[in-house]
Amino acid sequence: MFEKLKTAINNFATRKQIDKQEVEALIKEIQRALILSDVNVKVVFELTQKMKKRIFEEKKHEAVSLREHVIKVVYEELTNILGKEKGKIEIKPQKIMLVGLYGTGKTTTAGKLAYFFKKKGLKPFLLSVDVYRPAAYTQLKTLAEQIEVPYYGNEKEKDPVKILKEGLKAYEKSGADVLIVDTAGRDALTPDLIEELKKINEVLLPDETYLVIAADIGQGAKSLVEAFKSAVSLTGIIITKMDSSAKGGGALTAAYLAGTTVKFLGIGEKLEDLEYYDPVRFVSRLLGMGDLESLLEKVKEVVDEEKIKEMWQSDKYNIAMFYEQLQATQKMGSLQKMIEMIPGMSRLIPRKEELEEQEKKMRKWKYIIDSMTKEERENPSIINTSRIKRIAKGSGTSEEEVREMLKAYKMSEKMFKKFKSGKFMKDPKIRKMLANVPMQ
Ligand SMILES: Nc1nc2c(ncn2[C@@H]2O[C@H](COP(=O)(O)OP(=O)(O)OP(=O)(O)O)[C@@H](O)[C@H]2O)c(=O)[nH]1
Ligand SMILES: [Mg+2]
Structure with missing residues (x-):
């Protein structure tokens, strides 16, 4: 079923150059394939109109290529008419x-x-x-x-x-x-x-x-x-x-x-x-795109990056934000990227060779934060020795590791404050260091 659709998408995905004409041609092919497989003509027409509108009018992130943007829209709109959600099957009497x-x-x-x-x-x-x-x-x-x-x-x-x-x-x-x-x-x-x-x-x-x-x-x-x-x-x-x-x-x-x-x-x-x-x-499966998953991942990553940038627009800093950073880093799978995005982070982790070690540490920090109470997360200054003991136990880490995480948090907070006050950007050393960071 839908063999023609697969061919059309594959042809499109492997084209060297993608322009408006190619996109129009792909949409025509999709139309033909769906009608051949007996999809209601009205549905086909509405669907392809919507695809076109989204492809040409929707704001696309610059890190996503036109080809990827098109495939993503086609994928999402097809999923829409083929059943948005998985039907729930209850495994019970x-x-x-x-x-x-x-x-x-x-x-x-x-x-x-x-x-x-x-x-x-x-x-x-x-x-x-x-x-x-x-x-x-x-x-x-x-x-x-x-x-x-x-x-x-x-x-x-x-x-x-x-x-x-x-x-x-x-x-x-x-x-x-x-x-x-x-x-x-x-x-x-x-x-x-x-x-x-x-x-x-x-x-x-x-x-x-x-x-x-x-x-x-x-x-x-x-x-x-x-x-x-x-x-x-x-x-x-x-x-x-x-x-x-x-x-x-x-x-x-x-x-x-x-x-x-x-x-x-x-x-x-x-x-x-x-x-x-x-x-x-x-x-x-229909689109026969083995790497569709990774493409969608990539689009998600871009969204995560934007979330982090947005966070840095906020006035206050707390463990929840620190946690968001850790989580986003893990999703992105690369600390390097985060360092590039967050001013001050590169000071924390000066050498690239230490990145892997640091990533392991961050995973532990996530467990540590998970073991904190809401109160502790909002106001980390209340974390005393007995709380540290409890958190270490709850997260399966050592007290030393909890202390280390709190220290990293404090440094991160300091950077944030500095960044917010504007002093950070005035520091000539920092300016030089961040010269190539996109967010500046
Ligand atoms: N290829 C294929 N054949 C199927 C499938 N499901 C059922 N069949 C065949 O379709 C024919 C009719 O299947 P039945 O299960 O008897 O259909 P039914 O709805 O119970 O028929 P009635 O009781 O007469 O209304 C049989 O030859 C099945 O082997 C399927 O998923 N694929
Ligand atoms: Mg029967």
Whole structure:
């Protein structure tokens, strides 16, 4: 699925020169790829308009290249229409009802879900209330036996609600804790199917009602999801046959349009072919960008840098600020960068060779600060010997290390005050030292 999208992004990412024309061409390619995979045309149009607007109008940090900015926007906007957040799957006792049209993969998915919860240490129970499909019961029974979970069905009974009631009894007796109910499909959402599902719903009172749709549903997905949503209260969607259709885009974005969440993807006929749906991971894979993570990291770093700079605009200094610095340093993975950003820090750590040692120390300082009370952090002057003892114990460090951290904090505070008073910048030695620091 979305193969064209991957190619377009890859081509773009490897271009030597990126200009406005290249960006326009990429957006056209994205448009084409999404329409080919059956994403609703209106959605595609709105999405690409938004991408364009953001790419050309949004303020971008100078450390981020246009190429990176474009990829980031494309990534974020795609994630947006493919499900902003991960659907939450509760690993706890629950009752699940599967609904959907004929042949979408409900029964197979029931088996897959049972297997999924079994692997998570729960005790699933499979119940078939399908009185339409010949051999529906046998199909479920085969699956249940394969994964060794209890099941119930009654081939002779023609009333699904009756079977449900019998099945509920069997479930309670079995000691299982996750009930998965497989319902019958129709070739359309007919009034009698709605009626049947409503009755089952009333008796079962499920925690989750999942609509099972197949990836090849295409443009019809939106209205189908909406119809099911108003007939039975859906808590999520499961899209099956993602392995065999190039058109999954319609099904995936239908969830977004109907305001529901995709919880699982079926990616094959076997019982283990069920995947937890995580839009962020999905889009990363979709774009085939191995280094997408590192790119997003980089953008985050820039934000961290700005945060530090902002902090230095403040008038007061306290341990919380010192802590922020430490944390940001660790996130950035380089002390050097911080030294470049914070005036006075280079005095604390004069030699580059000591940086690694210092980074280790800083990690310890973070533990130390974590062990301080709020009061101590706001007013470090109250930290006396007995407090030092307690903090050392709580952070798994020595008293000497706590003292050292407090000393570093005091020096940092001094620098801050000096910096704020303006004296700092008047010192010719400091001026020379900071000549190449960007923030000056
Ligand atoms: N490739 C692929 N095939 C699947 C997947 N899920 C289900 N199928 C196949 O789709 C067909 C229909 O699956 P069922 O589970 O019987 O569908 P159903 O919704 O229970 O069908 P009815 O009970 O008749 O409404 C079977 O051949 C399954 O093997 C999937 O994720 N990928
Ligand atoms: Mg079935």
